[in-house]
Amino acid sequence: MTGERPLTLVLLEMTLLVLLGPLVTGTIQKLKALLQCRQGAGLLQPYHDIIKLLRKGTVQADTTSGFFRSIPVLVLAATVAAGALVPVVRSGPPAFPLGDALMLLGLLALARFLTAVGAFDAGGAFGGMGASREMTIAPLVEPVLMMVVFSTAVAAGTTELGALAAHRGASWILAWRAADFLGFAAMLVLLPAETGRIPVDNPDTHLELTMLHEGMLLEHSGPGLGCMMLASHTRQIVAFGLVSALFFPVGLADGAGVTGLLLGAGAFVAKILVLATWLALVESSYAKLRFFRVPQYLGIGFVCALMALALRIL
Amino acid sequence: MNPETVQTIIDDLGALLLFTMILIIAARQISHAIHAVAAQSLLIAIAGAVLATATGNEDLWVIAGVTLAIKAIVLPWVLHWVVRRLNVRREIEPVIAISATLALAVGVVVMSFHLSASLGPVRQAITGNALPVGIALTLLGVLVMATRKTALTQMVGLFASENGIFFTAMAVTQGMPLIIEIGVILDVILAALVMTIMVLRVRSTVDADIADLDRLRG
Numbered sequence: 001m002t003g004e005r006p007l008t009l010v011l012l013e014m015t016l017l018v019l020l021g022p023l024v025t026g027t028i029q030k031l032k033a034l035l036q037c038r039q040g041a042g043l044l045q046p047y048h049d050i051i052k053l054l055r056k057g058t059v060q061a062d063t064t065s066g067f068f069r070s071i072p073v074l075v076l077a078a079t080v081a082a083g084a085l086v087p088v089v090r091s092g093p094p095a096f097p098l099g100d101a102l103m104l105l106g107l108l109a110l111a112r113f114l115t116a117v118g119a120f121d122a123g124g125a126f127g128g129m130g131a132s133r134e135m136t137i138a139p140l141v142e143p144v145l146m147m148v149v150f151s152t153a154v155a156a157g158t159t160e161l162g163a164l165a166a167h168r169g170a171s172w173i174l175a176w177r178a179a180d181f182l183g184f185a186a187m188l189v190l191l192p193a194e195t196g197r198i199p200v201d202n203p204d205t206h207l208e209l210t211m212l213h214e215g216m217l218l219e220h221s222g223p224g225l226g227c228m229m230l231a232s233h234t235r236q237i238v239a240f241g242l243v244s245a246l247f248f249p250v251g252l253a254d255g256a257g258v259t260g261l262l263l264g265a266g267a268f269v270a271k272i273l274v275l276a277t278w279l280a281l282v283e284s285s286y287a288k289l290r291f292f293r294v295p296q297y298l299g300i301g302f303v304c305a306l307m308a309l310a311l312r313i314l
Numbered sequence: 315m316n317p318e319t320v321q322t323i324i325d326d327l328g329a330l331l332l333f334t335m336i337l338i339i340a341a342r343q344i345s346h347a348i349h350a351v352a353a354q355s356l357l358i359a360i361a362g363a364v365l366a367t368a369t370g371n372e373d374l375w376v377i378a379g380v381t382l383a384i385k386a387i388v389l390p391w392v393l394h395w396v397v398r399r400l401n402v403r404r405e406i407e408p409v410i411a412i413s414a415t416l417a418l419a420v421g422v423v424v425m426s427f428h429l430s431a432s433l434g435p436v437r438q439a440i441t442g443n444a445l446p447v448g449i450a451l452t453l454l455g456v457l458v459m460a461t462r463k464t465a466l467t468q469m470v471g472l473f474a475s476e477n478g479i480f481f482t483a484m485a486v487t488q489g490m491p492l493i494i495e496i497g498v499i500l501d502v503i504l505a506a507l508v509m510t511i512m513v514l515r516v517r518s519t520v521d522a523d524i525a526d527l528d529r530l531r532g
Contacts, residue, residue, distance in 0.1 A: 177322070178329035178443060185333050299413045300340045306420050307332055311443070314427040 021233035022046035053226030089264030122219035130215020444485030451478025
């Protein structure tokens with residue numbers, strides 16, 4: 001069993017996640033561009049976008065209430081707090097009471113809820129539409145994510161992600177039980193939904209009527225929009241971190257040594273790269289599903305997760 | 315290989331088999347379902363090879379090879395050929411909604427695990443989860459056959475169901491006599507041939523599908 005993670009390490013990991021989030025989006029966009037034989041924007045483009053937005057002034061609709069201005073900050077705060085719960089470079093439970101995977105999913109759900117509330121608050125047609133769609137998808141995604149977490153948590157006897165990762169240990173696919181295959185399949189199906197990508201949502205468009213997440217951001221501007229974008233980048237990397245903590249915590253450092261931590265960071269980057277490549281491949285090879293087809297697509301994830309749970313318990 | 319490794323591998327293969335079965339049930343296009351059933355047969359062949367190395371039964375090697383050649387390569391190829399010949403792409407046409415079928419599938423899997431858990435000592439003698447997975451595959455194949463209107467999809471269901479029986483037989487008996495396995499494979503080939511010809515003939519002469527045939531009266 002490994003040691004506990006001190007406060008400084010948790011804060012460090014959280015900062016790392018927030019700083020790396022836009023880079024992951026940039027990587028996915030670059031990969032997609034290469035797959036489409038385009039040159040594409042640079043890897044650092046999301047950073048430039050956010051910095052540009054933070055410098056601009058804010059314009060908002062007259063109909064919005066005072067709550068609207070605080071929404072981007074609250075969304076960003078909830079997402080970043082969720083980032084604190086993901087073990088990045090080192091496994092093991094935190095040294096102080098922090099929260100577990102359920103807390104993480106709850107915080108992500110809170111961020112989603114606040115985003116939807118903001119979209120309704122502004123009163124725009126697109127915002128309301130995006131929010132209603134997002135709220136239709138969310139109850140299909142979140143319970144399934146919880147079931148995937150449970151299916152691994154049943155074996156480890158804890159829902160704390162660091163402890164889960166430590167329980168699974170450094171041994172890789174050899175230690176996978178039957179349920180892990182189905183759980184991982186469910187996770188791969190759900191990942192595009194959780195990160196707002198094709199075939200569930202299209203992150204590249206602000207114009208189509210099919211959009212979910214982008215529709216809710218239309219009324220935000222300036223620093224607020226920057227915060228919302230940073231939050232969605234962070235949400236994506238947190239989802240990746242959740243997958244890698246649950247299914248392949250390879251290379252997570254055991255002790256406190258600097259080499260171990262560097263190795264853990266390197267392994268984390270490699271895992272994120274693999275998942276980013278997967279998403280880029282899925283985005284490039286599938287079309288966006290019709291909205292009423294999405295529940296069926298997510299149904300595959302649900303069935304896989306339920307079977308994983310059944311395999312684990314029965 | 316020690317028995318525990320074998321059991322783990324068979325369990326893992328069982329999970330993957332269930333996953334391919336979910337893909338068959340959820341497939342919207344017939345070609346996806348055919349790919350999934352081919353992958354399933356490939357997994358069955360791998361399971362046969364694993365059991366062959368574990369038990370030292372050489373017949374199982376033959377069976378794994380035949381399964382690979384016939385069920386993972388030839389039969390899917392024939393199905394693809396029929397699909398091209400009939401020029402259909404979305405030939406699924408479920409009787410009840412696919413999501414409802416998926417829900418039923420979950421029920422079937424849980425039930426088969428529950429039932430085989432109550433077998434007690436019988437299950438102890440069998441490698442890993444092979445029995446409940448095999449039962450689930452067989453029943454889910456029947457489910458696919460029952461809930462699809464078109465003949466091609468029903469053929470896919472039949473092959474999936476047959477895969478389930480095969481998997482159970484291999485794991486339960488540690489290799490049946492070669493002659494029986496070969497007979498089963500021949501049955502499958504013959505059934506596939508007859509059904510293919512039937513599908514093509516029915517299509518070309520009356521331009522009707524299986525679901526329309528209940529109205530034929532003598």
